[in-house]
Amino acid sequence: MEEQLLQQIVNGLLIGFMYSLIAIGLTLIWGVMNIVNFAHGDMLMIGMFTSFWLFTLYGVDPLFSIPVCFVLLFVMGTLIYRFIVSKVMKGPMLAQVVVTFGVSIFLSNLAVYFWTPDFRLLPPTMLDGTWEIGDIILSIPKVVASIGSVIVSLCIFFYLKKTKTGKAILATEMDRESALLMGINTDRINSLSFGIGSALVGAAGGFLSTYYYIYPQVGGLFGTISFCVVALGGFGSIEGAFIAGILVGLTQTLGGYFFDPSYKYAIVFGIYLITIWIRPQGLLGW
């Protein structure tokens, strides 16, 4: 009983770090532009398929595909900002809300059209197997993916806090007008943040593809969860997203353990609704 509980906690942490990385990308875009990228989950899906096809067609180990996913999604994010999102930034609220929703539906169904709605799974990477510590079983791909996610999250954290461009992004997030007055090219910052946010979710897709099912609608679930993570952590807060990702991962596995596994996502969404009711600004928001 106790071992099982411990096992669930470990599982929660492992998936939680994944959620953190996905949510950091989303919260960055959200914080800088006040736009919710509803296509975020579908970008994750594109990352996963990139890794899938690189392996299937060229035999590239998914671990080496992760940088490719990162770069590819950076380019894609920048293009989506340039040609779609930037066009509605001055439009009515409704247009801002639904435009990325359109992108989301478009991407996921494009994937259905080309690659069928089937579920796919990559064969084990070069790092495979399990570790057993006491009674707890750790799947190595999950551990690798989680550690990788934490490393990427830390890198982006230091990039934002230490480099000049990173500080410009954070400044724009705090106050767009003042940032503009300080000589920051906020349009470039928008485009850059959209690119980085997408690149992060691309990397997450690369990690996730090493052990999770790959299918066109995978983004729906992860996208919705990442909205909850971002809301829980506080809109635009990187640290908040990181902590909330872990909390949501734990909620999901422990909720499944104490109640019924089929309700685990409903519990996550329920927690989200309660959070925005009691504390709309999230845990670390202001």
Place this chain on the structure above:
Amino acid sequence: MNHLTKRQKIAAVVTLVLALAFPLVFTDTFPIHVLILVYMFGVLGMGWNIMGGYAGMFSFGQAAFFGIGAYTSSFLLMNFGVNPWIGLVVGGITAALVAAAIGYPCSNLRGHYFAIASIAFAEIVRVVFNNWKLVGAAEGLSLPMLDESFANFMFHSSKLPYYYIILAFLLIAIATCYFVATSKMGYYFRAIKESHEVAEVLGVNVVRYRLIAIMIAGFLSAMAGTFYAQYILYIDPESVMLLPISVQVVLISMLGGAGAVIGPVIGAAVLIPIAEYTRITLGHQGTGVDMLIYGFLIMLISMYQPAGVWGLLSSIGKKVK
């Protein structure tokens, strides 16, 4: 919102006569089926229009209300033999109450935040119904066959009665929306949409009027849900609660013109035939082509014509004058 001009009145009467006469001229089942769907989504779109187009609550969760309506009346009919017409009213009230229960904690949420909350809410409802043994869980409910009659809300030999019933529902929905738009409430809604703070300063009870809007929307959507259950005679969470239904509702309202009374009807009349036609010509369901087109249309409309077809028509109309 001004009242109808003479030209608009004539147009409305002509359209109504055409709609009434249509099944007498075209007797094939397919066009009638398509129009039934057009009207049904028109009703759903009207509900969305009141809460989204007027009161500014952009919901991506209308399928939850639709599903609650369909499930309530079907469940009551199967287990207690309750007449579907009573089930329709009970379903509508249930959906309105659920809408109020979820709308209250969300009463401070705007724009994107409300949209996400609506997705989370609809997802919870779907998961619950998918696992709830009492309502058939993932297997859904098959409605019992009743004798064909208006009182039983069930017809087997012809689609015509369904056609006229859903047309009547649509007229009720349009009348509701028109009443809302032209009454004081409509002004309150639009004030809330522009700014909560300003509306509050002007003395509008923001929380109360948002709740009213969301409850009306819940009731109308549930009506469409009961109709769907009585028309198809089989429901499951996959067919009445999935996100694509919610998306279609938003798209219809936006395409026609959100915040214009007749917007959703125009949107449904344009979109549903296209969707049904592509589904038939470009292959069976599941290839995603219809959704692909929806996604593309949503992007185009938001970028170039956020006021929808109605906005386009009225700007042309102004130039002509």
